[in-house]
Amino acid sequence: MQRLGNAITNFGMDMFKEILQETTKPNVIISPLSIVLGLAQLALGSVNQTEKQLQKNLHFNSLNCSHRVLRTAIDIFTKNILSIASTIYIKKGFHIKNPFLEESVKFYKSRPQLLTGVNAEDTKMINKWVEQMTGGKIKTFLNEVPSNVVLLLLNAIHFKGLWKVQFDPRATSNDIFYMEDGKTVQVEMMQHPKYPISGFHDDDLQIEVARLSFKQNISFIVVKPMVNTGLNNMVQKLKVTELLSRFYRARPMPVKVPKLNIDFDLDLSQALQSLGLGSLFMNPNLSKISSEPLIVSGVQHKVTLELKEEGVEAAASTGIAVSRSFIQCNINRPFFFIIRDDISGIPLFLGTIKDPKPRFRKEPQDKMEVNLERMRKMEMLIVPK
Incomplete structure (x- = not known):
């Protein structure tokens, strides 16, 4: 568990330093744990060089059975301090391989849900799930589901910590x-x-x-x-x-x-590319997910801190x-x-x-968006090449 802690800390700082160079917003907040959970689940569907790059950038090379260790950490946290939820949204008609689904459930309790193909209904369904998993703190996560998305990996973390000695x-x-x-x-x-x-x-x-x-x-x-x-x-x-x-x-x-009371939301795509994971957005090998060629089209992160x-x-x-x-x-x-x-x-x-x-004050706008509030959330959009 301590090796996992070091790995997530090192990855989190790598990511955070890249974001600081990209954004012009005055306040930046991310959840390394949530980002790692999303990328680790993606790694379940990757092979060869794509899998090696993810393992390297997540600093998982020092871990044996990283998915099992993460599962243990999730179980411990959800018993004590965190609410963690994951799900997979699949476009109707898109064939996804059963082993990937089975391992997603086994390690991340990420059960599949079917998109209807009607944009308004799908957007409403996803936003409702997010609202429920965040205790109503994020009511509108997506304005619309991009038409070319065939798979959406989504997770949410909610943390409510009480001071050991409370302030009057x-x-x-x-x-x-x-x-x-x-x-x-x-x-x-x-x-x-x-x-x-x-x-x-x-x-x-x-x-x-x-x-x-x-x-x-x-x-x-x-x-x-x-x-x-x-x-x-x-x-x-x-x-x-x-x-x-x-x-x-x-x-x-x-x-x-x-x-x-600060909100932050951003697309992590640029930061991940700067860390050496650009192939996820151009030519990844995700053949454990599907036989169809796929790319990651976006990695959204939302957080709120109070x-x-x-x-x-x-x-x-x-x-x-x-x-x-x-x-x-x-x-x-x-x-x-x-x-x-x-x-x-x-x-x-x-x-x-x-x-x-x-x-x-009006915050400057930049290419990244992040939202932070009592929770942190991540989505990964996967589309055909």
Whole structure:
């Protein structure tokens, strides 16, 4: 499970760094676990070079029986902290091979559903499934089903984490958040006089790192630059698996955390191509799915993150480190965060927050779309070549 955690962390950071280079949106949030589940299911239907590329990019080469390990992780999470659902939509008349369907059910509990061929009905059916699986948080996932789609792999993850020590809403008050461009914005800042924090400074990277705990062995880890410049550059330099090995025993201290309610949605196609998976969109070998030639036409990702007083709704060097002690933890400038399972190390969500109140400003548009809210969701569109 820890090897799986490292694999998903490494893949998630690879993906996240590519997205940061592509998007112009101020806030970026992804669910590495959800993306991996979608690509791993696709790998069930791939062979030869396509399968090898997926295994390599997912960092699964160190895992034996990666699908079984993922199944174990899903079972553990769904008993405790997450709601995870998967399904396959198949176009009427498209022949899909039974072994792929059987393995999809076995490892991902992804049962097939038949598309009617009537666009309006199919769109309504898919959106209804998404709404149900996300507790009503995403009501419209698709505006329409593309006419050339023969297969849709879809999954949804919903996480509701409660702080180990909850914030008192009466202590929440307006405070200043310092933006990268030198401007400031008033935000609602949650406060606690003695929150148990584990943290450290890294003078080489010029960062501050703090970990706040949720119940059920989940952590909210924040990394912010010591000076308010270059969050993207800081993230590009991070080696998360090394960073997360340096936490010490938590101790109580004053903490301020901004309340957040952020949406993010994007098409992952460009980022996946930049990572070396361009063949999925041009000439993949998906012969375990069907004898017909297929390509992946799109990989959609949607997420919503709400951080509030009760919790969040929605992922090694050798040496001796001497760290300065924290006096207080004040998250009042742009930061990178990880929501992570402490036992396996699997990241549920990764994100950067530069603007805590984007709904009051028009966000720039770019080629990617992502939506983040108490859940994360992914679809993979597969069409004939």
